[in-house]
Amino acid sequence: MIIKKHLILASRSPRRQLLLKQLGLKFDVVESGVDEDIDHIQIPIEHVTILSQRKAIAVGKQVEDGFVIGADTIVVLDGKILGKPEDENEAIEMLSLLSDRTHTVFTGFTILDRPSNKIYSDYETTDVTFRKIFIDEIKEYVRSGSPLDKAGAYGIQDDYGAVFVKKIDGCFYNVVGFPLTKFYLAIEKFQKELGLL
Amino acid sequence: MIIKKHLILASRSPRRQLLLKQLGLKFDVVESGVDEDIDHIQIPIEHVTILSQRKAIAVGKQVEDGFVIGADTIVVLDGKILGKPEDENEAIEMLSLLSDRTHTVFTGFTILDRPSNKIYSDYETTDVTFRKIFIDEIKEYVRSGSPLDKAGAYGIQDDYGAVFVKKIDGCFYNVVGFPLTKFYLAIEKFQKELGLL
Numbered sequence: 492m493i494i495k496k497h498l499i500l501a502s503r504s505p506r507r508q509l510l511l512k513q514l515g516l517k518f519d520v521v522e523s524g525v526d527e528d529i530d531h532i533q534i535p536i537e538h539v540t541i542l543s544q545r546k547a548i549a550v551g552k553q554v555e556d557g558f559v560i561g562a563d564t565i566v567v568l569d570g571k572i573l574g575k576p577e578d579e580n581e582a583i584e585m586l587s588l589l590s591d592r593t594h595t596v597f598t599g600f601t602i603l604d605r606p607s608n609k610i611y612s613d614y615e616t617t618d619v620t621f622r623k624i625f626i627d628e629i630k631e632y633v634r635s636g637s638p639l640d641k642a643g644a645y646g647i648q649d650d651y652g653a654v655f656v657k658k659i660d661g662c663f664y665n666v667v668g669f670p671l672t673k674f675y676l677a678i679e680k681f682q683k684e685l686g687l688l
Numbered sequence: 689m690i691i692k693k694h695l696i697l698a699s700r701s702p703r704r705q706l707l708l709k710q711l712g713l714k715f716d717v718v719e720s721g722v723d724e725d726i727d728h729i730q731i732p733i734e735h736v737t738i739l740s741q742r743k744a745i746a747v748g749k750q751v752e753d754g755f756v757i758g759a760d761t762i763v764v765l766d767g768k769i770l771g772k773p774e775d776e777n778e779a780i781e782m783l784s785l786l787s788d789r790t791h792t793v794f795t796g797f798t799i800l801d802r803p804s805n806k807i808y809s810d811y812e813t814t815d816v817t818f819r820k821i822f823i824d825e826i827k828e829y830v831r832s833g834s835p836l837d838k839a840g841a842y843g844i845q846d847d848y849g850a851v852f853v854k855k856i857d858g859c860f861y862n863v864v865g866f867p868l869t870k871f872y873l874a875i876e877k878f879q880k881e882l883g884l885l
Binding site: 492510513514622647648653654655656657658659660661662663664666671672675676 | 689707710711814819844845850851852853854855856857858859860861863868869872873
């Protein structure tokens with residue numbers, strides 16, 4: 492993969508950083524500090540696209556030259572967005588809702604080119620089916636603290652929440668927090684549009 | 689998760705070790721040294737079940753008391769088993785076959801109880817769809833050396849091969865090399881059968 496500019500990831504998520512490293516990419520990490528609380532935008536695609544753009548733009552102000560990558564992941568059940576739980580009780584409530592059901596993970600991402608300020612945004616969806624999980628399992632998982640910084644109160648990759656997932660249908664990496672394949676094709680296309688490739 | 693006996697993983701795969709650690713499990717690793725070349729067994733489920741049993745049994749001989757876990761993963765395209773490629777040319781050939789197609793990943797696993805020698809075996813399948821990949825991408829990936837120790841000549845989790853995968857349908861972890869959710873439920877059931885839970 493050829494990237495013609497310096498990359499800046501506008502995300503503190505260690506999972507996203509690991510996924511990008513998996514592609515052999517070198518990048519800096521700058522936190523955006525963007526408020527993720529945009530409850531008024533209840534359309535999932537709009538929600539993740541707008542937040543990913545806000546994150547990239549916020550960090551872009553500090554970048555003279557390069558590609559800034561923003562991303563946002565949410566979990567959607569019955570059309571309702573589940574973001575990061577505010578406390579243990581909300582985490583327990585979210586996981587109880589997800590038990591024995593299929594939800595959809597949405598990740599929006601934005602590549603912002605500096606200094607031209609041109610933007611490329613896209614998103615990916617993946618269906619995730621939970622097995623029936625029991626309240627004791629949920630409580631044990633929530634006590635570990637791990638669900639509290641994750642959309643939908645679970646992490647598929649790095650902890651115990653793993654064994655709640657029976658199957659997924661769609662992009663593997665999207666569920667971890669970043670749709671690698673779509674991003675890979677997007678940044679190639681974007682660089683061609685910019686005349687860099 | 690409650691495991692009543694010492695666990696021994698009969699696999700040198702670093703990916704499997706990481707997945708089991710993800711469950712918070714403590715275990716020892718002992719390589720089985722089993723010959724994986726059983727070309728005469730061309731039925732995928734039989735192939736992975738038999739090999740996972742052989743690995744567990746080979747290591748079980750060195751274990752006085754505990755659960756020994758064996759596993760085997762293969763890639764199947766058009767009913768044909770793709771194991772680990774023997775050299776770079778075979779890796780290129782395998783990846784060219786997988787391009788723009790859907791294949792199935794089979795993982796068989798066995799839990800052997802020592803000293804009773806009771807066995808619990810099961811397997812998981814996941815459909816994986818590759819995007820169209822180009823010969824230059826394949827050659828670059830193969831040159832990295834990474835495909836050579838992997839069934840079907842790619843690794844979804846830990847390298848560049850990641851971006852060949854468009855979507856998966858089924859167990860997420862199975863594609864990495866070990867079906868965590870099924871194993872989690874299996875070892876619970878097995879321990880109940882043994883009267884340990």
